[in-house]
Structure formats: C-alpha cells, structure tokens
Amino acid sequence: xxxxxxxxxxxxxxxxxxxxxxxxxxxxxxxxxxxxxxxxxxxxxxxxxxxxxxxxxxxxxxxxxxxxxxxxxxxxxxxxxxxxxxxxxxxxxxxxxxxxxxxxxxxxxxxxxxxxxxxxxxxxxxxxxxxxxxxxxxxxxxxxxxxxxxxxxxxxxxxxxxxx
Numbered sequence: 810x811x812x813x814x815x816x817x818x819x820x821x822x823x824x825x826x827x828x829x830x831x832x833x834x835x836x837x838x839x840x841x842x843x844x845x846x847x848x849x850x851x852x853x854x855x856x857x858x859x860x861x862x863x864x865x866x867x868x869x870x871x872x873x874x875x876x877x878x879x880x881x882x883x884x885x886x887x888x889x890x891x892x893x894x895x896x897x898x899x900x901x902x903x904x905x906x907x908x909x910x911x912x913x914x915x916x917x918x919x920x921x922x923x924x925x926x927x928x929x930x931x932x933x934x935x936x937x938x939x940x941x942x943x944x945x946x947x948x949x950x951x952x953x954x955x956x957x958x959x960x961x962x963x964x965x966x967x968x969x970x971x972x973x
Contacts, residue, residue: 813868813911813912813913813916814868814869815866815867815868815873815913815916815917815920816867816920817862817864817865817866817867817876817917817920817921817924818864818865818867819862819863819864819865820847820848820851820863820864820865820875820877822848824865824872825844825845825848827865827872828844828847828848828865828872828875829844829845830872831844831872831873831874831875831903831904831905832905832906832907833903833905833906834906835906836903836906837939839939839963840939840941840942840945841901841902841903842900842901844875846901847863847875847877847900847901848863850863850877850879850900850901851863851877854879854880859879859880859882860879860880860897860925860928860929860930861877861878861879861880861897861925861929862877862878862879862921862924862925862928863875863876863877863878863879863901864876864877864878864921864924866904866913866917866920868908868913872905873904873905873907873908873913874902874903874904874905874908874913874914874917875901875902875903876899876901876902876903876917876918876921877899877900877901877902878897878898878899878900878921878922878925878934879897879898879900879925880895880896880897880898880929881895881896881897881898881935882898884961886959886960886961886962887935887959887966888935888957888959888966888968890933890957890968891935894932894933895932896932896933896934896935897925897932897933897934897935898934898935898936899934899935899936900936900937902914902917902918902936904917914948915948915951915952918952919952922934931971932971933968933969933970933971934954934968934969935966935967935968935969936949936954936966936967937961937964937965937966937967938964938965938967939963939964940960940963940964940965941963946965946967949967950967952969953969954967954968954969955967955968955969955970
C-alpha cells in the first residue's frame, strides 16, 4: 500500500498552466514531449473520439506530473504484435523532478492504467522510451513492461501485456 495520496484529474485547457509548471528542466524533449505538445495530442484524440485520457497527477492541490494513455493509432514503426489487437499507447508521462524517486511515478502509472481500463476496457500497452533514458527504462521494466527489439528513431518500444 502506498503512503501517497495521489489523484488524477483530466487535462483541460483551463488546467493546462498546471502542466506547464511541472519542473522538468532535467528532461529533454527528446525523452518526453512538452505540456503543449501533449495538449495538442490530447485535443486531437478528443476530436477524433479516441479511447483514453490525459491526466494531471495531483498530490493534494499540487500538480506533480502528467500522463497520456490512449488508443494506439497505428504507426509504420509499430512492432508487429501491435497489429494483432487494439493497444493503448503511453505518451507524455513526466513527473516533476522534485517528486521522482519516491514511488509516486509508479502509483500514478497504476492509477492511470486502472482508470483507462475501467472506462474503456483493458488492452495491452505500448510505449517508446529513448535509448539514452536509462532511468525511465528501469522504471518501465519494474512496472511490467518488456523491452522489444523494435525502434522508432531513438526510441525503443516497450510492451505491457494483459495478464491471462
């Protein structure tokens, strides 16, 4: 059981300034898109009725991160396994640098997966992780993702399968 009381709040135009204020100076845009890019992806998904959500990660009244978990629109570089069944794509997951290494990221990830599964149903999850983002790689491996040999540019694909 976690010691942190985190909640998820849908990202909106009104609370976008909270996402922009996330301290992430130590994370390159090559690793994680900016809040504005994630907002554009979120708007596109809403306009096209895609399944999934973009959340702000809240610790009380403080925004400590954001995460986009949504329907995987097919890309040419997707692993072949993704063509067999519908997937979610995890994008834009960033935690404020002041809150990393405390277990909050894992809790936020699990909360987001749980919420999207409740609302839209369970699916496997794919994500791209930059080849030089070793901290994120360790994080995703600890949380049940498997590194694949497939890449899109400098990002390796990681997959999280549904338990049988």
